[in-house]
Amino acid sequence: MNLLYLxxxxxxxxxxxxxxxxxxxxxxxxxxxxxxxxxxxxxxxSAKGLDDFAFYGVPPTFELTKLARPPRRGGGLVFAGLMARxxxxxxxxxxxxxxxxxxxxxxxxTLGMPFVFEAHGIPTQPSYRAILRRVLASRSLRGLVxxxxxxxxxxxxxxxxxxxxxxxxxxxxxxxxxxxxxxxNGLHARPRVGYVGNLYEGRGVELIIELAARLPxxxxxxxxxxxxxxxxxxxxxxxxxxxxxxFVPPSQLGERYASFDVLLMPYASTNVRAASGSDxxxxxxxxxxxxxxxxxRPMVSSDLPVLREVxxxxxxxxxxxxxxxxxxxxxxxxxxDDRPLAAKIANTAYAxxxxxxxxxxxxxxxxxxxxxxx
Numbered sequence: 001m002n003l004l005y006l007x008x009x010x011x012x013x014x015x016x017x018x019x020x021x022x023x024x025x026x027x028x029x030x031x032x033x034x035x036x037x038x039x040x041x042x043x044x045x046s047a048k049g050l051d052d053f054a055f056y057g058v059p060p061t062f063e064l065t066k067l068a069r070p071p072r073r074g075g076g077l078v079f080a081g082l083m084a085r086x087x088x089x090x091x092x093x094x095x096x097x098x099x100x101x102x103x104x105x106x107x108x109x110t111l112g113m114p115f116v117f118e119a120h121g122i123p124t125q126p127s128y129r130a131i132l133r134r135v136l137a138s139r140s141l142r143g144l145v146x147x148x149x150x151x152x153x154x155x156x157x158x159x160x161x162x163x164x165x166x167x168x169x170x171x172x173x174x175x176x177x178x179x180x181x182x183x184x185n186g187l188h189a190r191p192r193v194g195y196v197g198n199l200y201e202g203r204g205v206e207l208i209i210e211l212a213a214r215l216p217x218x219x220x221x222x223x224x225x226x227x228x229x230x231x232x233x234x235x236x237x238x239x240x241x242x243x244x245x246x247f248v249p250p251s252q253l254g255e256r257y258a259s260f261d262v263l264l265m266p267y268a269s270t271n272v273r274a275a276s277g278s279d280x281x282x283x284x285x286x287x288x289x290x291x292x293x294x295x296x297r298p299m300v301s302s303d304l305p306v307l308r309e310v311x312x313x314x315x316x317x318x319x320x321x322x323x324x325x326x327x328x329x330x331x332x333x334x335x336x337d338d339r340p341l342a343a344k345i346a347n348t349a350y351a352x353x354x355x356x357x358x359x360x361x362x363x364x365x366x367x368x369x370x371x372x373x374x
Contacts, residue, residue: 001033001372004090006083006099006108011039011066012055014226016198016287019250020172021100022056027359028098029061031367038086038104040079041066057251080104087111096142096372106131109138116370118145118170121280122154136161143370145170150306151283168369171310173362174290176354177254181296184339184346187261191218191336194260196253197288199225202281204266204302205233207325211264212242214329218336223248223256257295262335262342265289265301269322282306293353298342300331310357316349 005025009018018039025037053060067086069079084107087097097115099105102123108115117136123129136144143166146152152169156162193215199205205222212220221243225233230244238244248256257263265288270281284306292299293316301311302322313319318335320327335342355361366372 002093002095003028003033003035004087004094004097005035005037005062006087006097006101006104007037007039008101008104009039010042010069011037011064012050012052013042014198014224014247017100019056019287022052022058023173023175023359024363025062025064026058026060027363030059030360031363035062036065036090037062038065038067038083040069043068043071055249055251057249080107083107087113102128102131102135105135109135109140112140114140114142116143116145116366116372117141118147119151119155120147121151121283122158122160133160136163142166142372143168143366145366145370147171147285148283148306148309150309154282166370168366170362170366171285171357172287172290173357173359174287174294174353175358175360176294176350177258181258181350183343184261184297187336187339188219191261192259193218193220193262193264193332194223194256195221195264195266196223196248196256196291197286199229199233202268202270202279204264204268204322207266207323207328208264209236209238209242210325211328211332212239214325215332216241218332219243221245221260223253253291254295257291257297260295260297262332263292263295263297263299264328264332265292265299265307265317266328267302267304267307267322269302269304285310290353290357293349293357296346296350298335298345299349300328300335310352314345316345316352318345 007021009021011018021037025035028035052064067079067082069075080103083104087107091111091113097108097113099115100118105115105117123132144163145168149169152162195208219241223245224247230246234244299317301307301317301319303319311317318331320331
């Protein structure tokens, strides 16, 4: 199958969306399909000379096309125009368009190209809501992929067309390391507690800081974040045992995960902001969840309903109320004190990841559920 994958992500970049689309296209290529990913070209000096595939740690099983997105007002429309022109050129040679780009999807629908749309949220702007309605009502729609069942329900409740026989629920994913991680039996001399991800609003940075102050016998590390966010937090008075490590390339994260005894996923119950600024707390399916599972390290997670689509308290995670620091402290200490429980949680999560939530498994779930590429 010749597949054209449309994305709004910059490549290379620090954002999770770029990791997602590179991982998906690599898995589609491994499944035997001819894949072209169309993404935004990153023109910052830090991106020059980087090998895109090595940066993300994915094999080059697909073609990568990067279009310009000028950093000026109206640059998004320029990118949309270039995307539409690229679609028109590929119209006769593509079997299916797979898209996370709403305007690109509209262009594909206008050209009569069969497409699958992957939804990660519901637009709030009236113009984009109208476009999403047109896209989901198009005769060229071959399927809808929803990042969570909560999002599927909210789309339907909001009056969007959700095709009953052509909708697949596909949470995010991660690949296990090439070598299976050792079980989390012993502890470091000073237990290491970690968070990996962005520092946007609603990601629980405030809770981690307070938790570090309550766990002076532990070393707590936050990995990730934009320079502007890191500078803002570094300007505050932080506990001595808390480290803001900054950005680590996706290809190097495996070593960081392996260095922790407990991992944290402290999302707020509301106002979890994406890079776009929209609130995704009702629908989120974070890659860090699956990367934590792949690391075979026990995690403590916030008690968000959407996360319970994957997590079960006491089985593959410990779950705590998002704003109750005392509950988080008790949960972390419980995992540090009860190593058989920590090992059980980590091993159960790892087995579930390998069984259900690798990128290859996600691709098979989507293509099989939509009867594509058979």
